[in-house]
Amino acid sequence: MTRVAILGYGNIGRAAEQAIKAAPDLEFAGIYHHNDCLDCLEADVVLLCTPTREVPKFAAVLAAKGICTVDSFDIHGQICDLRAQLNPVCEANKTVSIISAGWDPGSDSVVRALLMAMAPKGITYTNFGPGRSMGHSVAAKAIDGVKNALSMTIPLGTGVHRRMVYIELEDGADFKTVEAAILADDYFAHDETHVIAVPDVDALNNVAHGVSLVRSGVSGETHNQRFEFNMEINNPALTGQVMVSCARAAARMRDRGEVGAKTMIELRPIDLLPGEKESLIKALV
């Protein structure tokens, strides 16, 4: 049994615990917190369910101890840097770090790679939502006069999104002033944005999310090849599950000596699944 521990215990950590316990081939190796001493940690793989900015630090510390990690690091522009930074540490310590292993980046990346292999020329549009954007919610909450905020991402197609920003005002704050400040903020200035005052933001909270990946492309010389991948999911539950499936892959890769820092498009899909190769091929191929 592969022993899988969790570092950090927010929404994703809790979902990951459930996914580990539901897996027939994994053993739950406990929860650790950011300030715990990690020297006594006993696990084959640690899931980094910390805030995304803390991932690089913990991944490097654990890789240096020869422990596999899986994270859902989601700052798209910094993924290659994280991979380049972790890769030599993993190689030196004969371990595996699977990075950016949520749904986007993560499973969506695998779908995008597959669609490009099926129709190399063309455009893939990634349409997010409807669902909460953490980054935009935090940006709205930082505006003067905003007590609490929820920014929903609404897909308008071809990768264009509307922002529906629900805000709870501080006592005495002026709605029009706050609205103008939100619309001028760099997070919102480039998208169609609607600001709505509500008495209680928390009453609107919902971890549902979704995506629609759309590609029209060319296979060989044949145009008009059309593809679409849609999902409507509980966001932390899916993120936690993808991380747990990647924990299995990390342990298998380390056992085969395939060490290093890897993104999900560098993994064999069969390694994500429990069970024997032959029966998986029989069931899925």
Added chain:
Amino acid sequence: MTRVAILGYGNIGRAAEQAIKAAPDLEFAGIYHHNDCLDCLEADVVLLCTPTREVPKFAAVLAAKGICTVDSFDIHGQICDLRAQLNPVCEANKTVSIISAGWDPGSDSVVRALLMAMAPKGITYTNFGPGRSMGHSVAAKAIDGVKNALSMTIPLGTGVHRRMVYIELEDGADFKTVEAAILADDYFAHDETHVIAVPDVDALNNVAHGVSLVRSGVSGETHNQRFEFNMEINNPALTGQVMVSCARAAARMRDRGEVGAKTMIELRPIDLLPGEKESLIKALV
């Protein structure tokens, strides 16, 4: 440059030739026919675009020569046998055979594996069509009194399909008799089937096809995770393109010493794509 040749030159062979020529990193190494002497064949990878039943024989002959092959062998119940038969030949000759690398089996298999990793419990329905079924068309054509036939597969959801059978009658054949024989045939007896007489079956021919993969499943303990993958495609163009993308993967795997017979769920998606790893990760992850 990886040199890729084609054995067999029907619809799929022609589409594969176009896909090789469109690839920036592959060199077209010619067309071979079933009865050619294969001793003079010079290629790194051969695409087996022969009838599916001839695949096992040619794959074994070429693997024994140390040449990589890719096929789209589509008899679902025999895929594991083909893999088991080819694997030792590939290992002994340090080569790679990628088998069942079309769209189903093939790219659909990768989507099914990914969906299972995202929501391990649940049901995936594979709904084919609308599109022509070769097997059913051949079965209808074999009925006494049928001059030509086209059987279209129509998806009704939850993996249930309707068969629309367009037939051209032989002179003097009785429609009601022919219809009864088709409905009683084992290919059609288990599905809703409609038989329609037309003056010219060839006038209806169209290589369009499609699929809708639908999964509702459980991530960890969270139910109602919903996924859907749809495509509407030119069938031989997609099959040829997927085979060509797998030819690239086969050559890379052989160069790394990862030899053997593999299905698409055993490949890293990144190996299907041309270009440098870093730039692919930047573009797709």
